Amino acid sequence: MDLIEVTNVSKTFGKGAAAAKVLNNVSLNVAQGEFVSLMGASGSGKSTLLYLIGGLDRDLEGSIKVCGKDITKMKERDLSRLRLETTGFIFQFYNLVQNLSVEDNILLPELTKGRSRAELKKDLDEILEITGLSDKRKSMPNELSGGQQQRTAIARAVIASPQLILADEATGNLDSVSGTEIMNLFLRINREKNITILQVTHSEECAAYGTRTVRLANGQIM
Amino acid sequence: MRKNQRVISLFTALALTAGLLCGCASGESSETSAPAPEKHETADLSAIRAQDDFYGYINAQRLADTLPAYGEMMWGTYNEVEDQTVEEVFGLIAEIASSDENYEAGSPEYLIRSVYDQAMAFDDNAAVYSEVLCLCDRINGVRSIGELAALWKELYRSYGANTPFQPVVRQDYFKAGQYSLIIDQNKGFCGSAFEDISDSADDCVSMKKYITDMLMSTGCGKDTAESKAADAVRLSLDIAHATDFSAGKVSNPFAAFDFVSEEDMNGIFSNLDTSVIKLFFGLEENPYGGWYVKDRGQLEKINELMTDENLESWKTILISELVTANIDFLSSEADSLSAYGSGEEKEYAVCMKIASKLFYNELSGLYAERYYTPEMDKAIREMCEQLRESYRELIGNADWLTEEGRAALLAKLENMQFILPDAAVTPADPDSAEVIKNSYPETIRAIREDSYDDSIKNIGAEFDMTRPGMANFEVNACYNPNNTVTITAAIMHAPFFDPKADTGTNLGGLGDMIGHEMGHGFDTTCMDCNEKGEYAPDWLCDADRQAFAQRAKNMQKYFSTFTVLDIYHVDGEKTSGENYADLGSMECIVNILKDDREQLKKYFENLACINAETRVDSYAIEALETDEHSPGKVRVNALLSCCDEFYEIYDVKEGDTVKVTFGADGFLPSVRELRVRAATLTDYENSNGMTLVMSEKMFKEIYKDKPLNVFISCSDPEAAAKVIRDHSADMVSGIQTREEYREEVRQNSSxxxxxxxxxxxxxxxxxxxxxxxxxxxxxxxxxxxxxxxxxxxxxxxxxxxxxxxxxxxxxxxxxxxxxxxxxxxxxxxxxxxxxxxxxxxxxxxxxxxxxxxxxxxxxxxxxxxxxxxxxxxxxxxxxxxxx
Structure with missing residues (x-):
């Protein structure tokens, strides 16, 4: 069984004459441990597909299964639980909570699940070490560079040991050096922790880090 | 004089009605009415009448020619005597310094001359600077908070560097005759008050600048110094935000402290442990089982911040405190400190330091030996016992107290001890000579260490109840809650005391001072202390306490009606303790002189004279919030307004006119000149609004139409209303029971x-x-x-x-x-x-x-x-x- 099974998914924005179909009968399977890059021109629907897989957007036709569960038929509450337990998100603009420190941003998902800081200390130290943020743990997001903020976002996504990471143009806002650092980090996480990664990117270089590249054009997989 | 001001109250309507019904008012007007006086008009000082404003009557001419010195907030009789005292003290030091006499080693003269000579000869500030730099290196080399605390204690003891905790060994307010360990509230670091920096960004900037200058003087670069100073200010702000500033302003010394046991203190000092506190007290074990703590929240915050993470900030503060404590030596040695020199003449600065810091007690004894003569001692002791006897009589006749209450207060009065100037005279102690070292800085250090060690030696020792509460060269007297009154030699100057002056004059000056301090023994704060001077609020029975509280409340209300600059009211509650002492003193002395009109008059006159003062307007307003004493004018006029003997002396009689301010504490005060129709017997404690009688016409002018309504509240209001209608219907326009009145008000206000x-x-x-x-x-x-x-x-x-x-x-x-x-x-x-x-x-x-x-x-x-x-x-x- 694949970790992600997308079957005949279509997505339309707007209604009536203004309707625009951005995904048209898309099917895609991703196995556990894969590192898949989604590429395509702007407006080709790659980010939309990513958010549909992540359950952040539920307005679609077709079916999407994550970890064997059809998320299109799940109740909001169950979907939230599944998402929090299995999926980590990384966005182009980091989306850190600005008034929390690096450490608190990273711990946020687990603390809200009711785990204590003491329980999380070992995991936190490990992920800070992996992401190279050990000396920035008390810093606030606005004191960090873009690369450091993105590494914080990655640490936040990884600390809960998700099965899947969905990354939407994670290097899109970074210079080439920081971008390379992030991609190497993805690679390490994918290999060492066997976390499946599905990334959206415009960059062939970034896509080359993945095990497979899927290209979208006009709402369909090429 | 505004004698009748006290009797105006919300009950005046009832008073008038009662007067009308009793036939006390005739149909004729009993007053003349005049508009409120124009403000800012040029006053004719010679026209001030004793019965209108006795303070002005005595002092106006003198005060008109006097202004506070430039930069000073006030001037007054006390300041005049203080100037004289400073000259005497400096003269005494100069005389000792220039004497060829072979003083006994350890005698006060020996100590003062030795230090004076060393200080005047000393010119090697560079050596002190280099010593301080070495100490700073030691501070910078510290690697943990525990290590820093140990070093801080050493620098506190020897170099005067203020500490985060304020360890004090002081008399125990709760157990007579013993000391206690006190951790006072820390007011601030590096010369900046926590209250100021928590209120004002400008003060934070000033603090940062000051610390930067202190650090730069130790060789720190400007950028580093600024960065460290900013961290120290942030740490100070954290403490400031946890500080309870109201605790530092509580006038009641007992209410401010909580006893914290050894175990509780361990809870507060979770980051360190109580050994740090013990370290500052030089203790291994705490014989009292705990400490009195003034601001627990602040202490908890200091503990929270006492971590190795903040080590650098604490070092910064310690270095700044160290430089601050020794800035007299250092200001000439570092550019960044040049602005902090005192700029005083060297001789003046040395004399000030000897008097205020180094040999305060020794100089106090010498001053007494010089200026306190056996004749004065005899006269003062007689005066003290005369005042005690009068208080004894007043308390014995206080029918508002229970018999048990009177006995308790009399016991306290009998136990009250007078500490006169000669108590400060102590024999020469040869061991004291050991504080004189080879150089001035070494001597200063030895004096600091000696002072600290002396304080620590008091732990576990018996508290000396005869210890003076202040130095003899201070123009003052004080009451200590341990039931002692300290009277200094400096307050025995004219006009306070003159052996050649009349009894009344001396009682109006020094007598009033002593009577006032004795009065504190029974004021709103110290009334909670028993006859031994221990804080024990239950020592009086409920009935006495309630009666006392009611009198205090009346008094507070009365004093709150007085104003400065026409519109700023005295805070009757804040000044309660001092007003109580003033009133007690006045009653006590009037009781002594009541049969001698001539001496009584001299008492009143000197009372007004010693309270003469001029204040800068801004300070006059500010002092209403900061000073626990009422302004001088109120201390005279409010007191004498309550004194029937005063009116007899100054001949206020039927037919005279007095000025009364109606609604003085309301929104629309109205000043009227009234003619006295009859004298009544009242005092401030019994004022209930039943004594002012005025015409219907004038009452209507002030209070509109209310006076003619009679409100009846009794077991049978209808019957009472009928009686009034039958007998006095023509004197009232409305008669209502409580229910009728309420219904009418309800309808009118619906x-x-x-x-x-x-x-x-x-x-x-x-x-x-x-x-x-x-x-x-x-x-x-x-x-x-x-x-x-x-x-x-x-x-x-x-x-x-x-x-x-x-x-x-x-x-x-x-x-x-x-x-x-x-x-x-x-x-x-x-x-x-x-x-x-x-x-x-x-x-x-x-x-x-x-x-x-x-x-x-x-x-x-x-x-x-x-x-x-x-x-x-x-x-x-x-x-x-x-x-």
């Missing part, structure tokens, strides 16, 4: 109440709209944050619950804040209505308020449903995708 209700409803509606708008606008700003939370950690349901919780807490907090605001606005509202002579019954029921509060809390909490609804519609992907 339309006003409709308007008020409408305003309240409108205000609630507008508030609700505001709250909802605020929620929605706030949500717009938090959309992205919500989307992040939903993508990483929270379900929509949990987030909605969070909104509700947040709203519930915010609404609860707002309501909690609204309650005191409501109480305040209620008082303002009622005052305004009173001022406008509008009577509207305003009833606030506790249960009704609680129900309203719960409903409002629920409604405002539910306002969170609006952002929750918006959350449901929010597209998470859109929020996360774009910046």
């Amino acid at each position: 339309s006003m109440m409709v308007i008020i209700d409408a305003v309240i409803a409108l205000a609630l509606g507008v508030t609700f709209i505001g709250v909802v708008s605020n929620c929605l606008i706030g949500f717009e700003g938090r959309k992205r944050e919500c989307a992040v939370l939903m993508s990483t950690s929270l379900s929509r349901e949990k987030l909605s619950k969070m909104f509700l919780t947040e709203s519930a807490i915010a609404s609860g907090a707002a309501l909690a804040a609204a309650l005191p605001l409501q109480a305040f606005l209620y008082r303002v509202f009622v005052s305004v209505l009173d001022g406008l002579m509008i009577t509207i019954p305003v009833h606030i029921s506790g249960a009704g308020s609680a129900v309203l509060a719960v409903i409002m809390w629920a409604v405002f909490t539910l306002s969170a449903l609006f952002p929750i609804k918006a959350l449901r519609k929010m597209n998470i992907a859109v929020q996360l995708k774009y910046e």
Whole structure:
């Protein structure tokens, strides 16, 4: 069984004459441990597909299964639980909570699940070490560079040991050096922790880090 | 004099009616009416009459020619005598310094001359500078907080560097005759008060600049010094925000301290342990089992910050304190300190240091030997016993106290000890000579260490009850809660005391000072101390305590009617203790002189003379908040207004005119000149508004039409109303029972109440709209944050619950804040209505308020449903995708 099974998914924005179909009968399977890059021109629907897989957007036709569960038929509450337990998100603009420190941003998902800081200390130290943020743990997001903020976002996504990471143009806002650092980090996480990664990117270089590249054009997989 | 001011109250309407019904007022006007005097007119000082303003009558001419010196806030009789005393003290030091006499080693003269000579000869500040730099290196080399604490104690003992804790060994207020360990509130670091920096960004900047200068003087670069100073200011601000500034201002010394046991202290010092505190007290074991702590919150915050993480900031503070404590030596050695030199002449600075810091007690003894003669001693001791005898008589006749209460107060009076100037004279101690070292800085260090060690030696020792409360060269006297009165030699100068002066004059000066301090033994604070001087509020029975509290309340109300600069009222509550002491003294002395009009007159005159003062206007206003004493003018006029003997002496009799301010504490005070028709016997404690009789015409001018209404409250109001109608119907226009009156007021005010209700409803509606708008606008700003939370950690349901919780807490907090605001606005509202002579019954029921509060809390909490609804519609992907 694949970790992600997308079957005949279509997505339309707007209604009536203004309707625009951005995904048209898309099917895609991703196995556990894969590192898949989604590429395509702007407006080709790659980010939309990513958010549909992540359950952040539920307005679609077709079916999407994550970890064997059809998320299109799940109740909001169950979907939230599944998402929090299995999926980590990384966005182009980091989306850190600005008034929390690096450490608190990273711990946020687990603390809200009711785990204590003491329980999380070992995991936190490990992920800070992996992401190279050990000396920035008390810093606030606005004191960090873009690369450091993105590494914080990655640490936040990884600390809960998700099965899947969905990354939407994670290097899109970074210079080439920081971008390379992030991609190497993805690679390490994918290999060492066997976390499946599905990334959206415009960059062939970034896509080359993945095990497979899927290209979208006009709402369909090429 | 405003004799009748005290009798004006809300009950005046009843008073007039009572007067009318009793036939005490004739149909003729008994007063003349005059408009309020023009402000700022040039006063004819010679025209001030004793009965109108006795203080001005005695002092106006003298004060008119005198202004406070440039830069000073006030000038007065006390300042005049202080100037004289400073000259005497400096003269004494100069005389000792220049004497060829072979003083005994360890005698005060030997110590003073040795230090004076060393100080005047010393010119090697560079050596001290280099020593301080070595100490700074030691501070910078410290690697842990524990190590820093140990070094800090050493520098505190030897170099005077202030510590984060304020360890004090002082008499135990709760157990007579023993010492206690006190950790006082820390007021600030590096010369900056926590209260100032917590209030003002400018003061934070000044503090940073000061610390930067101190650090730069030790060789630190400007950028590094500024960075370290900023960290130290931040740490200071953390402590400032945890400091309870009200605790530092409590006038009652007993209320400010909590006893914290050894075990509790371990709880406070979780980061360190109590050994740090013991270290500063030089203790291994605490014989008292605990400490008196003034501000527990501040101590907890200091502990919280006493971590290795903040080590550098603490080092910065210690270095700054060290440089500050030794700045006299260092200001010439470093550019960054050049602005901090005192700029005083060297000889003046040395004399000041000897008098105020180095040999305060020794100089006090020498001053007494020089200026306190056996003749004075005899006269003062007689005066003290004369005053005690008078107090004895007054307390014995105090029928407002129970017999048990009178016995208790008399026992306290008998136990009261007078500590006269000669108590400061101590024999030479050869061991004291050891503090004189080879150089001035070494001697200073030895004196500091000796002073610290002496203080520590007191731990576990018996407290010396005969120890003077202040030095003999201070123009003052004081009452210590341990039931002792210290009288200094400096206060025995004329006009306070002159062996050749009359009894009345001396009683008006020094007698009043001593009587005042004795009065403190029975004032609003020290009345809680028993005959041994121990804090024990239950030592008097409930009946006595209640009677005392009622008298204190009357007195506070009375003094609150007095003003400075026409409109700023004296704070009767704040000045309560001092006013009580003043009144006690006045009653005591009048009781002594009551049969001798000539001496009584001299007493009144000198009382006014010693209280003469001029104040800069801004300080006169500020002092109403900061000074526990009433202004000099009030201390004279308010007192004598209560004294029937004064009116006899100054011949205020039937037919005279007096000025009365009606509604002095209201919004529309009205000054009237009234003619005295009859003398009555009242005092400030019994003033109840029943003594002022005036014509209907004038009363109507001031209080409108109210006086002719009679309100009846008794077991059979209808019968009483009938009696009045039958016998006095032509003297009143309205007779009402309480119920009738209430009904009338209710009807008259119903339309006003409709308007008020409408305003309240409108205000609630507008508030609700505001709250909802605020929620929605706030949500717009938090959309992205919500989307992040939903993508990483929270379900929509949990987030909605969070909104509700947040709203519930915010609404609860707002309501909690609204309650005191409501109480305040209620008082303002009622005052305004009173001022406008509008009577509207305003009833606030506790249960009704609680129900309203719960409903409002629920409604405002539910306002969170609006952002929750918006959350449901929010597209998470859109929020996360774009910046």
